[in-house]
Amino acid sequence: MTAVNVEHQAPAVPYRFGPFAWFFNPYVQIGIGAILVAISELFLKKGASAAPQWGNIPAGLGGMAALASGWTWAGILFYILSFVSWIYVLRFVPLTVAFALINLVHVLVPIGAWLVLGEQIPIRRWIGIVLILSGIIMVVGPVAKAEEKL
């Protein structure tokens, strides 16, 4: 038994054949979406760090100051792209499975911050990353087996 929505059959995925068929595979799209979110988080962090300090103004306005940085806008753009991808995924994949997979972001962001921003990953964080990955595999594993045809 797998985590399949009992209300209805999932609709057929478009473009199941041809050179770009892989791109329309919802599971590939979840991966692309997770990478887009991770990139957007890194850009937003860069934008927020680049924001000018305006003395003792309220923190909310301080956040708006981040809009002065091009990095912030790049972050927003990538976030919108990830949303489009997510909406596509929701058409085909049970929410439980999609949401478990999108938790890859919690793994990609620390690793991205380590590789790109040079932030350190303490051993405890590595343990958390392994826990998240194991959890994802436990949720998604049975479904992946059932949907190998995809």
Place this chain on the structure above:
Amino acid sequence: MKLALILLCILCQFFLVGGQLLLKKAMSPSAATILHSRRTRFFVGGIGCLTIWFFLWLGVLQQIDLSTAFPFEGLNPALLALGAWLVLKEKLTLTSWCGIAMITIGIVVVSGS
């Protein structure tokens, strides 16, 4: 941390999960076959919930450190699984529930470190 802030953190997660459930309802094929307006309503409701979540969460982040607020994100997978089970009638196996518990613990450990 004040009790009100803790409750606000939890409320944020409810809006996020509620938004996701509404979006899924809007995109699911069963909704596609029914009235177009109802589908739109789910979609707008979902975006609305996510917008409320975004600004509430920003408000929370202004009050407390990111590392303090972030473990609350661990609630998401658990809340979402409950919501999908109750509202969307998605079936979850024992393995799935265990996996969700591990993701939750993992997020708390990652954000707490």
